[in-house]
Amino acid sequence: MTSIHKSYHVAKNDFIHAGEASIHVKNLLKSMNYNQDLVRRVAICGYEAEMNLVMHGGDGELSVDVNSERVILEVADRGPGILDIELAMQEGYSTAKEEYREMGFGAGMGLPNMKKNSDALKITSEPGQGTHVSMTFYNKG
Amino acid sequence: MKVKELVEKFGLKVAAGQTGLDKEIKGGYCGDLLSEVMGNAGVGCVWLTVQAHQNIVAVAVLREMAAIVITGGSTPAPETVDKANAEGIPVLTYPGSSFELSGRIYAEL
Numbered sequence: 001m002t003s004i005h006k007s008y009h010v011a012k013n014d015f016i017h018a019g020e021a022s023i024h025v026k027n028l029l030k031s032m033n034y035n036q037d038l039v040r041r042v043a044i045c046g047y048e049a050e051m052n053l054v055m056h057g058g059d060g061e062l063s064v065d066v067n068s069e070r071v072i073l074e075v076a077d078r079g080p081g082i083l084d085i086e087l088a089m090q091e092g093y094s095t096a097k098e099e100y101r102e103m104g105f106g107a108g109m110g111l112p113n114m115k116k117n118s119d120a121l122k123i124t125s126e127p128g129q130g131t132h133v134s135m136t137f138y139n140k141g
Numbered sequence: 142m143k144v145k146e147l148v149e150k151f152g153l154k155v156a157a158g159q160t161g162l163d164k165e166i167k168g169g170y171c172g173d174l175l176s177e178v179m180g181n182a183g184v185g186c187v188w189l190t191v192q193a194h195q196n197i198v199a200v201a202v203l204r205e206m207a208a209i210v211i212t213g214g215s216t217p218a219p220e221t222v223d224k225a226n227a228e229g230i231p232v233l234t235y236p237g238s239s240f241e242l243s244g245r246i247y248a249e250l
């Protein structure tokens with residue numbers, strides 16, 4: 001399998017298109033006949049990271065790098081950043097605004113879902129500069 | 142059970158996603174918190190929710206659901222209908238509660 005790299009622009013507060021980049025990635029992996037369980041895990045993680053960019057972050061990119069051994073999914077935004085990553089990782093922690101909670105966001109389960117469904121999760125953030133989330137998924141055949 | 146059989150059996154209204162009515166239902170899930178649903182719903186499920194906005198479609202597509210049922214008498218937003226039609230995800234509506242409908246579906250699956 002040759003290695004493939006794709007990148008999608010994702011815009012802050014764009015709830016109309018939110019999720020589309022993750023759907024593209026899912027379809028790409030499916031078309032490559034990638035392991036079904038891995039495709040499902042990437043779909044969950046892509047959705048959560050993409051929604052976090054849209055809701056909490058700023059304009060940025062969702063990109064995917066695929067080869068036969070692993071998938072690396074990265075979501076980077078130029079938003080406010082995360083002050084306390086350890087706190088943000090806790091299940092139930094959310095700073096979502098009331099209007100978003102009414103839409104069913106803000107359970108504080110996005111980051112825990114990403115942790116649970118990826119083989120490696122790395123978050124780096126510079127307050128005032130943005131957030132970079134990188135997740136790796138190993139192809140176990 | 143196929144989605145179209147579910148529609149007939151429980152008197153659901155098809156609001157969008159006609160092309161997906163032949164999908165096979167493998168289970169069910171109830172929830173209104175999207176990330177909770179994303180993390181816990183099973184592949185191939187029918188999802189009962191009161192949420193009717195466009196973002197429910199991405200959840201259903203990415204989780205490979207069979208169909209969405211919007212309960213409680215709400216109707217899907219126009220954007221929800223457009224997206225569901227484009228993705229072939231059936232969006233059904235039911236006037237009663239998630240509790241009531243899930244009880245009825247549970248007994249049949």
Ligand SMILES: Nc1ncnc2c1ncn2[C@@H]1O[C@H](COP(=O)(O)OP(=O)(O)OP(=O)(O)O)[C@@H](O)[C@H]1O
Binds near residue numbers: 055080088093109
């Ligand atoms: N890209 C980001 N930029 C800034 N803050 C973020 C970003 N991603 C997450 N956060 C912060 O981390 C918190 C926890 O994120 P998490 O995804 O777990 O929950 P949530 O998005 O609030 O709710 P849910 O994902 O359940 O709808 C957020 O409420 C927000 O404060």
Ligand SMILES: [Mg+2]
Binds near residue numbers: 106111176
């Ligand atoms: Mg989130």
